[in-house]
Amino acid sequence: LEYEHDPTFGWSEFITYDLHPTSLDLFVFFVVGRLWSPGRCGVDSLGFVLPSSLGAWFFSAMAEWEWARHNVSMHQIACRWPDKLFAFVGVMSAGLLFVASMHVYKGFNDGIIFGRLLEFAATFFVFAFPIGASPFFHFHHWFAAWLVGMHFNQRYWWSYTVLALCFGIYVNGIAGYGRDSLLGCEQAYYNSKQQMCGHLRSEGEPIFCFYEELPTGYNTSINVEANPNATDKGNQMFGFGEPTALDWRNCSAGGGH
Numbered sequence: 001l002e003y004e005h006d007p008t009f010g011w012s013e014f015i016t017y018d019l020h021p022t023s024l025d026l027f028v029f030f031v032v033g034r035l036w037s038p039g040r041c042g043v044d045s046l047g048f049v050l051p052s053s054l055g056a057w058f059f060s061a062m063a064e065w066e067w068a069r070h071n072v073s074m075h076q077i078a079c080r081w082p083d084k085l086f087a088f089v090g091v092m093s094a095g096l097l098f099v100a101s102m103h104v105y106k107g108f109n110d111g112i113i114f115g116r117l118l119e120f121a122a123t124f125f126v127f128a129f130p131i132g133a134s135p136f137f138h139f140h141h142w143f144a145a146w147l148v149g150m151h152f153n154q155r156y157w158w159s160y161t162v163l164a165l166c167f168g169i170y171v172n173g174i175a176g177y178g179r180d181s182l183l184g185c186e187q188a189y190y191n192s193k194q195q196m197c198g199h200l201r202s203e204g205e206p207i208f209c210f211y212e213e214l215p216t217g218y219n220t221s222i223n224v225e226a227n228p229n230a231t232d233k234g235n236q237m238f239g240f241g242e243p244t245a246l247d248w249r250n251c252s253a254g255g256g257h
Contacts, residue, residue, distance in 0.1 A: 003060035005176040018179040025146055025170070025179075032119060033163055034153040040160065047157070048164045055168025059141060060176065072139040079251035099152070099162055106154055120151050136186035142173025143182055 014022075030036065041047040062068045067084040070076050107113035127147060131137050149166020152159045173179075181187040 003176070004063040005060075006178065009176075009178045013178060014174075018174065021179055022174060028123075029146060029150045029167070029170075032123065032150040032153065037155070039155065047160065048167075051161045051164040052168035052171065055145070055165040056172040056175070057168075059169055059172045072141075072144070073137070074135070075251075096148075099158075103152065103154055103159065106156065106159075110154075112154075116151070116153075123147065123150070131182055134183055134186060136183045138180070138182055138184050140173055140180055140182060142170050142179065145169035145173070 034040065035043065043049075067082045068088070070080050070082075070085060103116070104113060107116055124147070145166040145168075149163055149170065152163040152166065154160075183190075
């Protein structure tokens, strides 16, 4: 099936740019998710493969639905989400709340609730809290599935099934577009500036980024300003300064991320 994906992202790009952080993701998921615990069926069993395959397929299939083609950011939620998407998220949230309440109930009965709540708070504090306040923060579905999914780690089959489903959603996000940065343009700008990349000008002067094989019809009005004097062998260069996030309080505001 030819679902939506980045055609420029392949095994070479994954190994070069995403293998290291993805390996760390999987290590944390393995430890917190209790996949090492005796009595759990292995990741090569049908009990894990089937729900993870469903999770990987479903989020690609969703991309074919026009009303679902939105991301989770303050501007998108406030200004772009259609009613169908709000209804879908409401149903999914209700299901997630039910599963979470089952974990709390069983956690109390098994005497493990406080330790698991501490784990939950610690992972959110370490992995989400430092970046969550940024206006550029993009709650990618790979990150949501990874961050939440590892906590469905109780010994019951239904808990393990939801964990496997979330793992499939994580794989879907990585396979389709790579392990995209949670801070988007802010992260890209910070890395370029800190590494003093050759295509950047000095402080106080315009900063130009080099784009090879610019896609046809590229919209230069979003967060970039065309530089008609800068071309090189048919490629184009665009200038931009500090990245500007969209203002979710004003749906007609300019900017981009």
